[in-house]
Amino acid sequence: MAQLVPSILSCDFSRLREELLLAQEGGANTIHIDVMDGHFVPNITFGSLMVEAVRNILPHALLDVHLMISNPRSYVTDFAQAGADILSFHVEAVQDYDAVVNEIMKRGLKPGIALCPGTPLETVRHLLEKVYLVLLLTVNPGFGGQKFIVGMEEKITALRKMIREEGLSTEVEIDGGVNEENIEFLASRGASWIVAGSLIFSHKGEIRERVEKLKTRIAPF
Numbered sequence: 001m002a003q004l005v006p007s008i009l010s011c012d013f014s015r016l017r018e019e020l021l022l023a024q025e026g027g028a029n030t031i032h033i034d035v036m037d038g039h040f041v042p043n044i045t046f047g048s049l050m051v052e053a054v055r056n057i058l059p060h061a062l063l064d065v066h067l068m069i070s071n072p073r074s075y076v077t078d079f080a081q082a083g084a085d086i087l088s089f090h091v092e093a094v095q096d097y098d099a100v101v102n103e104i105m106k107r108g109l110k111p112g113i114a115l116c117p118g119t120p121l122e123t124v125r126h127l128l129e130k131v132y133l134v135l136l137l138t139v140n141p142g143f144g145g146q147k148f149i150v151g152m153e154e155k156i157t158a159l160r161k162m163i164r165e166e167g168l169s170t171e172v173e174i175d176g177g178v179n180e181e182n183i184e185f186l187a188s189r190g191a192s193w194i195v196a197g198s199l200i201f202s203h204k205g206e207i208r209e210r211v212e213k214l215k216t217r218i219a220p221f
Helices: 013-025 048-057 072-082 097-106 121-127 152-165 183-188 207-218
Strands: 003-006 030-036 062-068 086-090 110-115 133-137 171-175 193-196
Touching: 003 207, 013 048, 013 207, 030 048, 048 062, 048 072, 062 072, 062 110, 072 086, 072 097, 086 097, 086 133, 097 110, 097 121, 110 121, 121 152, 133 152, 152 171, 152 183, 183 193, 183 207
Parallel strands: 003 030, 003 193, 030 062, 062 086, 086 110, 110 133, 133 171, 171 193
Antiparallel strands: none
C-alpha cells in the first residue's frame, strides 16, 4: 500500500506545530525533512535543530530526513541525536557509499540512498539489500514547487522491477512535482512512499482533510 509522506518544506513555519499536528490527525505517520546546505544544492533550508523541533512536536512519528548536503557522513551522529529515524544521502555527494550506509546503521537509523534525476539506477544496485529505501528525485534538487520531470515515471517502474528481481522489499520513495493529476498514476508505477509538500500545506484550513483524501486515493496501490 502506497504511503503519503508530508514534507515540511512547504509548511508555514510560524504555524509549524499546528500544521504538523493537523497532518498527523489526517493520518500522516511519516514526516519528510529536506536538509540543504547551499553547497550540494543551490539552496539552504535547515539542519538537525529542525529535526529536533519536529521530534518534539511529533514524538511518535517516523522522521524521514533527506540530506542534500556534501560530506553527509560527518553529520550522521547529529541527526541521529536529533531524533531522525531514516537518513537518506545522495550518492552524487560521496564516493564511499557503503561507508556512509554503515555509519547510518551503526547509529541505529534506517539508511536510505537518494538519486538526482540524471543518475543511473545501476549506481545503487549493489546497495539495495542494505538500505531501507531509495529516494528518487523527480525534479532537480534544491527548491520546492517544481513540475514533475516527464519520463521519471519510467525510472520509478525500472527501480521497482530491479528491487523485485533482487527479491527485496526496499521502499521506492519519490519526491518532486507530485500533484492532484499524477499522484495515483505515480503510485501505480511503483512508488510506495510519495512525498508531497505544497499539495498538502498550501491548502490552509484543509490540511487534515487533504491528508485523509490523498491517503485514500493512493491506498489501493
